[in-house]
Amino acid sequence: MRGKKTRGQLIVLSGPSGVGKSTVISELLHEREDIYFSVSFTTRGPRVGEADGVNYNFVTREIFEAMIAGDELLEYAQYVGNYYGTSLKLIEEKLAAGVDVLLDIEVQGAAKVRQKCPDACFIFIIPPSFEELSRRLHGRNTDGEDVIAGRLEKAREEYRQIPNYDYLVVNDKVSQAAAEIIAILTAESCRTKNRMNLVEGV
Amino acid sequence: MRGKKTRGQLIVLSGPSGVGKSTVISELLHEREDIYFSVSFTTRGPRVGEADGVNYNFVTREIFEAMIAGDELLEYAQYVGNYYGTSLKLIEEKLAAGVDVLLDIEVQGAAKVRQKCPDACFIFIIPPSFEELSRRLHGRNTDGEDVIAGRLEKAREEYRQIPNYDYLVVNDKVSQAAAEIIAILTAESCRTKNRMNLVEGV
Numbered sequence: 076m077r078g079k080k081t082r083g084q085l086i087v088l089s090g091p092s093g094v095g096k097s098t099v100i101s102e103l104l105h106e107r108e109d110i111y112f113s114v115s116f117t118t119r120g121p122r123v124g125e126a127d128g129v130n131y132n133f134v135t136r137e138i139f140e141a142m143i144a145g146d147e148l149l150e151y152a153q154y155v156g157n158y159y160g161t162s163l164k165l166i167e168e169k170l171a172a173g174v175d176v177l178l179d180i181e182v183q184g185a186a187k188v189r190q191k192c193p194d195a196c197f198i199f200i201i202p203p204s205f206e207e208l209s210r211r212l213h214g215r216n217t218d219g220e221d222v223i224a225g226r227l228e229k230a231r232e233e234y235r236q237i238p239n240y241d242y243l244v245v246n247d248k249v250s251q252a253a254a255e256i257i258a259i260l261t262a263e264s265c266r267t268k269n270r271m272n273l274v275e276g277v
Numbered sequence: 278m279r280g281k282k283t284r285g286q287l288i289v290l291s292g293p294s295g296v297g298k299s300t301v302i303s304e305l306l307h308e309r310e311d312i313y314f315s316v317s318f319t320t321r322g323p324r325v326g327e328a329d330g331v332n333y334n335f336v337t338r339e340i341f342e343a344m345i346a347g348d349e350l351l352e353y354a355q356y357v358g359n360y361y362g363t364s365l366k367l368i369e370e371k372l373a374a375g376v377d378v379l380l381d382i383e384v385q386g387a388a389k390v391r392q393k394c395p396d397a398c399f400i401f402i403i404p405p406s407f408e409e410l411s412r413r414l415h416g417r418n419t420d421g422e423d424v425i426a427g428r429l430e431k432a433r434e435e436y437r438q439i440p441n442y443d444y445l446v447v448n449d450k451v452s453q454a455a456a457e458i459i460a461i462l463t464a465e466s467c468r469t470k471n472r473m474n475l476v477e478g479v
Contacts, residue, residue: 259460265445275436
């Protein structure tokens with residue numbers, strides 16, 4: 076195929092806590108090893124099984140606030156008393172090199188990215204139903220009833236932002252959800268505006 | 278999955294003569310048997326190997342002009358002295374029943390469909406290069422040098438309409454081109470606006 080490599084695609088994935096986003100992302104990255112998954116920075120402590128640099132970059136509040144002051148973040152938000160944010164520099168380097176970059180961020184952060192990068196591709200993942208979401212949150216065995224009730228309430232709030240997302244994927248079966256996201260990324264790469272370099276004499 | 282069946286997607290495919298569109302469409306329909314391929318009406322005579330109702334619905338000029346008068350066409354155009362057009366009624370029935378409908382039409386017709394159906398998905402297929410298009414046109418052994426030169430000239434004109442298409446697919450390998458179109462259709466079905474019926478409480 077002719078033409079130079081175009082800029083990478085920025086993909087923003089959001090969805091309520093418990094929807095199974097990390098599992099879908101694992102499956103996706105397994106199929107599309109060329110995608111760079113941007114690991115967020117956070118001031119919250121690691122949960123059991125979470126590793127620094129894999130699930131999050133775990134940093135102190137001082138370091139995070141220095142990143143804010145240095146304008147080093149594409150977006151950041153506070154959630155349940157902790158900071159969560161995305162490094163701008165690393166993402167920009169990857170996109171410029173033609174690499175697709177995947178961000179897993181909540182709706183507040185996504186709204187900020189939308190302002191700065193309107194060409195990014197915004198995907199929201201939902202469970203088949205709230206009942207199923209509740210079942211999944213209970214199944215994790217990590218939270219008490221009140222925390223789960225809070226997460227479900229939060230999910231309902233997040234749902235109001237769905238119309239701002241380009242695509243909606245239902246995580247009923249993980250393989251199906253991942254396949255739909257892969258199709259979305261293929262389609263985005265086929266957008267005329269991303270491919271005009273392949274057209275002769277225009 | 279919850280929710281009622283949404284309206285089908287209208288897909289418009291254009292591309293220069295000789296690009297291999299019919300082969301790509303065959304492959305696509307083989308993979309996605311649920312898609313309804315809208316067979317155009319034409320007043321031109323069948324070429325060797327073309328069957329009525331399969332490649333085109335071959336009709337007389339009188340019948341075609343009666344369809345125009347009866348407002349029965351979604352679009353029609355004249356090309357090298359013959360009429361080509363698309364029946365509105367059949368397409369509307371299929372879309373209403375939730376069936377995806379594929380149209381293979383040239384750029385004039387596509388522009389008319391864009392006015393009437395801005396939500397349709399417009400895909401343009403190009404060859405890897407004009408040199409390759411010329412090679413394919415010669416390979417068909419159906420046209421003389423002057424006709425081929427005319428088709429190449431026509432292709433260059435059609436290329437100016439590419440920016441009006443949502444997606445651009447390069448038919449280098451047929452299987453790859455068909456796979457990209459299938460991904461585009463999957464992505465279109467995942468568009469938030471087509472899936473809001475799956476969201477509870479919104």
